[in-house]
Amino acid sequence: MNSDYTPEYESLKALLLEMASEHAVAPLLKLIVRQLAQRPHVALARIWLIRKGGCPCPNKEQICDGNEKCLHLMASQGNSLVDRDADWSRLDGDFSRFPLGHRKVGWIAANGKAVEVQDVKKESGWLARPDWAREEEILGFGGQPLIHKNEVLGVLAVFTRIQLTHEELVWMRMIANHAAASIVNAQAFEKIQRLQEQLALECSYLHDEVKEAxxxxxxxxxxxxxxxxxxxxxxxxxxxxxxxxxxxxxxxxxxxxxxxxxxxxxxxxxxxxxxxxxxxxxxxxxxxxxxxxxxxxxxxxxxxxxxxxxxxxxxxxxxxxxxxxxxxxxxxxxxxxxxxxxxxxxxxxxxxxxxxxxxxxxxxxxxxxxxxxxxxxxxxxxxxxxxxPLKVRKVDIPLLAEHFLGLIKKRSNRKLPRLSAPNFRQLQNYDWPGNVRELQNVIERAVILIQGNSYHFELKDEERIPGYSGKRTIVPDTSSDEYEVLPESEMKQRERQNIIAALEKSDWKIYGNSGAADLLGLKPTTLSARMKKMNIKKSPT
CATH class of the missing domain: 3.40.50.300 (P-loop containing nucleotide triphosphate hydrolases)
Structure with a gap:
């Protein structure tokens, strides 16, 4: 090789080093074709990569139909002798897609073998546009497969205004090998970056959803x-x-x-x-x-x-x-x-x-x-x-109410009384225009407003009940549909049983928080007097 080309090969050595440091595919491919096209005898440098599906050729050739893989033009750079304003960096046009096996570029990708034309004038039959080659004084063509671990990634091709020498072709093969490795590395870096971004995105989006999930x-x-x-x-x-x-x-x-x-x-x-x-x-x-x-x-x-x-x-x-x-x-x-x-x-x-x-x-x-x-x-x-809607599945209301109460207990780490049968009846008698979300809110408010052992339910339709005063009411231990008439003796017996149940639940503690008087909503002195009157005493163990 003529010594005049030594500086050019020095630039190719620099290109090999630059490729290794590029961590994004698009800039990497642009770097390769730009550096190759800067050499004075290179008219056009291009890189196609293999992509899957959905890419029939722009000229709708029959060979494209049903093709699962296709070459996509990903980078292009060159200089026209005929039209100084021509933009050869564009990625559209008739040669932006190649089915594998079609024309020289497709053949290179399909077979994984290089195509080297030292003198285009003698072998012009394969050219799609021989007039273009003649006008642009194209003499040589070098097409190299981009291969990594026996997998063809794409094709690197250059059109030159000199006849290609053996040394030139050796450099092309070396550049193609390094380019393939650099493409795989860049793809790996991009995938890692995408995964990091996606993880950050998930954390960002999901952080706000944890509360409502x-x-x-x-x-x-x-x-x-x-x-x-x-x-x-x-x-x-x-x-x-x-x-x-x-x-x-x-x-x-x-x-x-x-x-x-x-x-x-x-x-x-x-x-x-x-x-x-x-x-x-x-x-x-x-x-x-x-x-x-x-x-x-x-x-x-x-x-x-x-x-x-x-x-x-x-x-x-x-x-x-x-x-x-x-x-x-x-x-x-x-x-x-x-x-x-x-x-x-x-x-x-x-x-x-x-x-x-x-x-x-x-x-x-x-x-x-x-x-x-x-x-x-x-x-x-x-x-x-x-x-x-909740109004057509009222049988689920007791389950839902207890479920929400359980969540509140777990979240607040506090003991709360169970919901009673009258509580459930009142909840089931309401139509719940706000559905399950409204039920959850009502239960949470009832916990906040709890007095003693009784829950207060603020239901919107209570304002339409005749005689409603606007005040919160304690749910009585009777049906909200109709009251059962009981004889005095049975009422006293139920009161006695209720007091004994409260005493047993509080381990016979009368005074203080969680004492029987607190659970019953009575003054401790009142409870003591009733226990004496009803002869309620703790059984000896």
Whole structure:
């Protein structure tokens, strides 16, 4: 080789070192083609990488149909002699995709072997555009497979304005080998970074959900209505079908979504919730798909969206009917194709998520009236589950009430009296417009307002009861439906039994906190007088 080329080979040595220090694929590929294209005799340098599926060639050639793998042009750099304004760094055009085995580039990828044309003028038959080669004074072509551990990753190709020498081809092979190793390393770095970002995202998103993840505790209920819901959960959970959970506010739709995820094949991956009603209209796209730094005012750094955080797991779209109509088409695209772009970025990203949506609206009517996309509605409504309101499953109210009371006891680490039969009857006689969420709130308020051994329930419809004074009332130990008439002797006997039960529960302690008088709501002196009158004494042990 002529000594005039020594500086050029020094630049190739520097390129080998620079490749090893680049930890992102796109900048790495641009670095390679840029450095190669800076050599005076190189007209064009390009790199294609093999990608799976969904990429028929732009010219719709028959050979592309059904092709599982395809070469994607990922980096390009060069200089035209004919058109000084030509941009050879563009990644679109007729040669942006190659099926494996098609033309020289596809043949290189399919066979894992280099193609070296020292003199294009003598071997122009393989050129797709011989006129272009003649006008640009192309004389040589070198195409090298990018191979790592016997796997072909793609193709590195250069068109030169000199006839390629043996030494030049040796350097090309060396660069291709180093490029393949550097691509694999960069992909590994990017994967690690994505996993770190996803973990940080999950922590960020899930931190706010921990408080409400068990808002209603586990699914509680033995009514026929709830048994039917759980049968449907068992049927759909192992599949990847989209689920639309219907029901009034506060019925526990989120609990059903979490149960589906827990029983699914994606359970080891995150369940990410999006409350579609709480997002401002301007931030919907960013919240779903993420954004890049500078995409809009306030975007001070790159940020991934909920879809990326839920990758391989489940995305729960709560109150899905609140999504703006103009965003629904983008949401539909992700659901159908698994592709999206961050706001302010042209890179298309792939995602694999299962969608569970919930709403208290009639989405079918909304779709018929043009307020919700029909195609999106049918995409979400693959398997509908309707969660019944509490008023039609009143048999579950005692179970739910005791469950919530148990959660409060555990959380506050305090002893609380049990709910009585009259308590349950009063709760079951109420229609619960706020459903399970309202029941939980009523139980929590009753614990705060507890006096002695009696719970106070603040129910909204009490204001409509004749004679209601607006004051909190102690629930009596009688039915709220009708009072049973008892003879005086039986009333006295019940009072005696009640006092003995309180004494035994307090280990015959009369005074102080948790004493029998405190449990009965009596003064200790009053209780002592009644015990004397009824001849109540502790039995000798």
């Amino acid at each position: 068990r808002a209603f505790g586990d699914i509680v209920g033995e009514s026929d209505a709830m048994k039917n819901v759980m049968k449907q959960v068992d049927l759909v959970a192992p599949t990847d079908a989209s689920v639309l959970i219907l029901g009034e506010s506060g019925t526990g739709k989120e609990l059903v979504a979490r149960e589906i995820h827990k029983r699914s094949l994606r359970s080891k991956y995150p369940l990410i919730k999006v409350n579609c009603a709480s997002i401002s209209r301007e931030l919907y796209e960013s919240e779903f798909f993420g954004h890049v730094k500078g995409a809009f005012s306030g975007a001070i750094k790159d940020r991934a969206g909920r879809f990326e955080a839920a990758n391989d797991g489940t995305l729960f779209l709560d109150e899905v009917g609140e999504i703006p109509l103009d965003l629904q088409s983008k949401l539909l695209r992700v659901l159908q194709e698994g592709q999206y772009e961050r706001v302010g970025e042209e890179v298309t990203r792939q995602v694999d998520v299962r969608i569970i949506a919930a709403t208290n609206q009639n989405l079918k009517k909304a779709a018929e009236r043009g307020r919700f996309r029909q195609d999106l509605y049918y995409r979400l409504n693959v398997f509908p589950i309707e969660v019944p």
